[in-house]
Structure formats: C-alpha cells, structure tokens
Amino acid sequence: MTGGGREEGSAGIPGTPQGAASRNAVPPRPARRHFTLAAGATLALALVARRRVGGRAEGVSLPPRRGRKAMAIDLDRCMGCQACAVACKAEHGVRLGGFRSWVSEEENGRFPAVTRDFLPRLCNHCGNAPCLKVCPTGATLRRADGIVVVDSARCIGCRHCMAACPYNARYFNSQLDPGPEQARFTARTHGTVDKCDFCARRTDAGRQPACVETCPAAARVFGDADDPDSPVSRLRATGRGAGLLEELGTQPSVFYLGRRGAGPPRT
C-alpha cells in the first residue's frame, strides 16, 4: 500500500540477469491458433499482471557499480557503543524491534578469565546467498557490485529468506503502514522483509555507509574488494580476517579481523 507510485519504475535493474531477462519476457504468440482460448487468456492475464507489477522499487533500481563491495570489521577496535546500530536505524527508518546492523555482546571464558566480547553484525552480502536462492519472487537479488538487496515492492513476506539466513540479518515488518512521515523509507514497507543493503543509496553516491561513517573507533572499513589498493583489500591481504560461518559455503563479503590475531569468534 505504501509506495504505490514507486512500484511503477523501470522494468528491471540494468546489468543484472533479472533485469535483462524481464526485457525479453513479452511472450511471442504461439503458432497453433485453434487451442489458444486457454493459452490466450493466460497470456492476456500475464500481460495485465506485467503492467501492474512489472516494476522495481526505487531503492533497488540504482545504477550498479563495478567491483565487489566488502566490509572489514576490526574486533580489537569495536567497543560496543552501538552507535552503528543507532545510525543505521536513523538512516533507514528501521522499525522498533528490527535491526539492519547491531553489535552482539557475549561473555566468554570462565571466571576469573572472563571477557566481554563485541561482535558488530550486519548482512554479510554473501556471494552464495542462501536467502537469494529461496526467494520465490526475485525480491532478493544481487547487484553487479555484489550488494544483496531486497526489493520491497516485490517481496511477498513469506519469510523463507529469514529462515534461510544463518546470520539473522533479516527482519519482518509486521506492523501496518507507519504513517506518511515514515513512508519514504522502503525499509518500513509493511508485510515485507528488510535487511542491510550496505547503504546502497549513499555508497552509489560515493559516500560511506552510515555505520562506517559514524563508528567512533573506525572499526568498520568499507570499500571495493576488487581494487587491490582500497583499504578493505589491504586489510584482507593481511590474512588476519575471516568471515562468520564460512563453513556453510555462504562466501560472506563481511570479514572480521580477529581479536588479538586469534581469528573471528566462533559462536
């Protein structure tokens, strides 16, 4: 219901397989004409449906950038202030009870050798994303720059992606329309699932994600993983980093520089 006008956008995202495919989707007329009553009605229905729901949401149809985006998080720098979580909520209008980015806290070890550890979390923008595989409508898609985004105009809210995501990076907008002043946030579209998109609108404009920009300890570093001179690539090249739950084969784009060189925590 929100963003009704937003649904009529371009017919796909240029540069993604989905976008290219939807341009070719107008079906040719079948050769046999005698039986076409049923098939014709189906096609007519399909064409009507295409006009109605063919578009993509505005936030998703941004121009793709080359180079896979990645984030490095230095666990030795994080102090658990949750400024990233607050900045993210403010940036995207994330609803109460939902988080695109946050810091997990946990106590490790046994008395007296106990530590309180912080683990900044967000969507891992997996190269082999489990959420993308199970999404029935293509609402979850990967852009050419590796950012996994949710098209809130296409999501049906089945929540299979939430069940599939090992990082609990997704939340569900169960509340109805939050009101006109919040409606500009696609992250609030009711009945749909939402998650971190590496602040695609900011980063497409050459800025840093809100969580990176706000982090007082500079624990988060965002950049182009394909550019060997970018800060994020240089951190990766140190060999100190690893992703969370990499054993699941998800190929996360977020990697953690371990505590005191010990590698990322295994929770």
Added chain:
Amino acid sequence: MESEASVDRTIESSILRPLREPGGTRPWRGRILALGTAIWMWSCARILSEGHGLLGTGSYGVSWGLTVANTIHLIGISHVGIAVSAVVRVLGLERFRNAARIAELLTLVSLLLAVANITLDVGRPDRFLVNTLVHGRWHAPMVWSATVISLYLVSSGVYLYLSMRRDLWVLSRTELPFRALYAALSLGYRDTEESRNRHDQALSWLALALIPVMVSVHSVYGLFFGLLSARPGWHNPLQAPYFVLGAVVSGFSALVVLLALLRREFAWRELLEERLFRVFAVFLAFVIFLYLYFTGSEHLTAQYAGPPAERALSGLVLGGSYAWAFWGTMTAGLLALIWLLRLARRPGPVKVGAIAAAAALVNGAMFAKRVLLLLPPQQHPALPTPLPPGLYVPTAVELAATFGTYLAGALAFLGILRFLPAIELPLAEPEDALAWTGTRDPWRRAVVPLTIAAGLVLVVWGVRGREADFAPLKWISGLLLLALVPLEWCLLGGQGKPGAVPDSSFVRQEAEG
C-alpha cells in the same frame, strides 16, 4: 435380477440420505460449525487487515509459527484422496471403493484450506499469487510448491469430477431439489458402456499419474526445511521422505476419523464395512511405526555423530526445554500404535469408535510433531540475535485462525455432503445403448492432441526461459492444461442427444430385452 436391483435401490437411497434430508437429525451441529467458521473468518480478516503484528511470531526467534504448522498439517492430510483412489484404481482393491470419494473430498477441502493458510501467513497476500507466478524464480522451493500444489489441486478436481460424473447424471433424473443443477454439472453425460469404460480408463491413468505428483507435493514441503543449511534440525536429507511419511500418517488418521463419523451419522454400516476399519487400523499402525523409526534414526545420527550444532539442538528436543512435548508426542504415537494393533487383532466385531479415537490421537500427535519441527531450530539460531528470541506464545487471534480452519473445513464438508453423494452410486445396467464409434468432426478430434501439444509447449517454453519473468506462469498453465486432458477426453467421447436422430457418428444399437 430383481433382488439385485432392489438391493441397489436400497444402497442408493442410503447413499442419498444426506441429500434427501438436509438438516439431518442434529441441525444444531451445523449452526455451531457456522459460528466457528464465522469466528475463523473474523480472525483471518483481522490478520489480513491489521497485519502480522497481531500474531505471536516475530523477526527474531519464531517467524514461522502455528499458521505454517497448520499449512503443513493440512497439506499432509490432503495426500489421502489420491492414495486411496490409487489403491482402488491401480491395485484394483475394490473393497476401498466406498471410501475413495470421501477421501478425495477430504483432499480437496484440506488442500483449499492449506492454500488459505499459506495466503494468511505471507506478509503481503495481495501480491502473493501474482508475484509468485509472474516473477517466480525457478530455484525457490516456494515456486516448486506453487507448481505442484496447483497441479495437484486441479488434477484432483478433475479426478473427483470424472469419478462423480455418472452420479451427477443419475441425480439429475431423481426428484432431488437441485436436479437441474446436477443435469448441468453432468455436462451431457450419456450412460453407455463405452462412456463408462472411457471414464474408467481415464481415471486409472490419472490415478497412476497423480501418485508422483502427490509424493512431490509433500517432498517439496520437506525441502522447504531440508534445504536450509543455516538451520540445524532442519537441514536433513531425510526431510522429504519424512514429510511424505508424515502426510501418510496424518492423512489416513484424518480419513479414519471422518469415515467413522459419517458411518455413524448416516448409518452407513453396510457401505463402510467394519473390515475396512480393520485394514486401515493395521496400515495406520504400520506407518506410525515407520514414522517413529525415522524420528529415532534422525536423533540417533544427531546424537552419535552429528555436528555440534545439530547435536545441541537434538539434545534440546530429547532432554531440554522441548523434552516434555517431544516425549509426550512420541508416547501418544506409540500408545496409538499399540492400541490400533490390539483393536485390529481383536476377535469379534470391530470397535470402529475406538479405532477412530486412536486415529484422532495420532492426528493430534502429528500436529504437535509439526510444531516441534518448526520451533526449536528457529528459537536456537547459530549466532546471537539482536533481541533474544524469547518464548513463542500464539495469540488468541492466531489460535482462532489456526484451529478455526478445521471448523470451516467441517462446515464445508457438511455442505458438500448435502449436495454431492459421498459414496459412488451402484452401477445399474447401462440403459441407454448408444454406442459411440468416434466423432468425425476434425475439430473435436483435434482438441485432445492440441491440448497436449499446447501444454507441452508451455511447459518447455517456461522451463527453457526459466530465468525470465512469467516463466512459472507458463509452466504451471502448461501443466494445468495437461491435467485437463482426461477431462476433455471423457467430455468429447460418448455424447449424444437422447431421443433425437443420432449424429452420423453415433450408431444406435438395439437395447437387449
């Protein structure tokens, strides 16, 4: 001959009792069910209009709750129609014939209610069907499920209709209030030998073709969970056959309860014989045993050699916070198994009521097992969540929407029973001896091959262009066209105009005697 005919007439009048005496002996039952259905519809309407905030589910912890468990349960029950029909048609076990139509009606009602439950569960019911059909991605289990459920729904409907077409024709010649409607619904049926053979043949092939469809429906629901590597407790290659087996258990137990209720309500003691229940009891005990075996195998593997997360989750189910529910369910299943075997082996008259009670116990235990499958993996994710998962407590609206489904189903069933014969009417001699020798009308002869061609073209078109938009719509409509082939084949053959000079393609034979 005469005595046979009079027996047939007695059977026929017994079958038609629910149609002749609308209201029955206890009209208050219908009213209670109507009230329950109204509450169900009201709670569904509230969820649809006020959003999923009304439910006890959330973003962290349980996001698939009771409505999903209910969907799985109803889909499971829906397997039974084609299972019984296949036994009758493919294996030729005629003694189950009288249970077949009741099973098929149960299939249709539960399948429709399952679809209602899925629709209720998704966050955007307004986009659900269109987006799945238009933008559906071939690699998503949800799209597989849309494909096989549409196919199953339509072909089960075709099966039910074809097996009932003659009965509709018989009803159109009675004094029943809706006889004009029955005549219209029978779509020009002519009761000739050839027509009966044609329907029998079509039904046998359809039953055979429907078995893999039925298996795939339940497998896909298993794959919804089995394919998620992120969730210990779900990620399991056993999941698809596990779900098929669970469907057999819940479907047959629901059917036994329903048969026992109908037998009592309409005094169908001769039509639904005692030995039928004896066989069902043994079969149900056998599949319960298989299900317990699967469960044991699952937990043995997890405990003995499972990955740490898998073992921890299995430990929670076996001896942690879910232990009481798990062991309660297992005990109920085991007790029902022993009880059913004792009832089946007991000499003397079969205690139908007790068998139905045991079956009801099994059905309830299966529902609990579905909930037990859903909750633990969601409440114990691999990594910490921003907010603690918390306890899942279904709200009153959620409970009404879940369990009200069964009241609505019962009401729908009562309504169907008032209108359609639940048991096949006995076959009299075909009185109309029109022999059909095939139509010469090229257009009519071409309909079936053209439908097959169109169906195949659509399926191939959709599958080849599976990355494109509209691909699921193409292959699903292709499959549905193929599902309509038996219907066309029966409708186009064996028609004629009574009393009129037959078309050149019909040759009137002299009726014997």
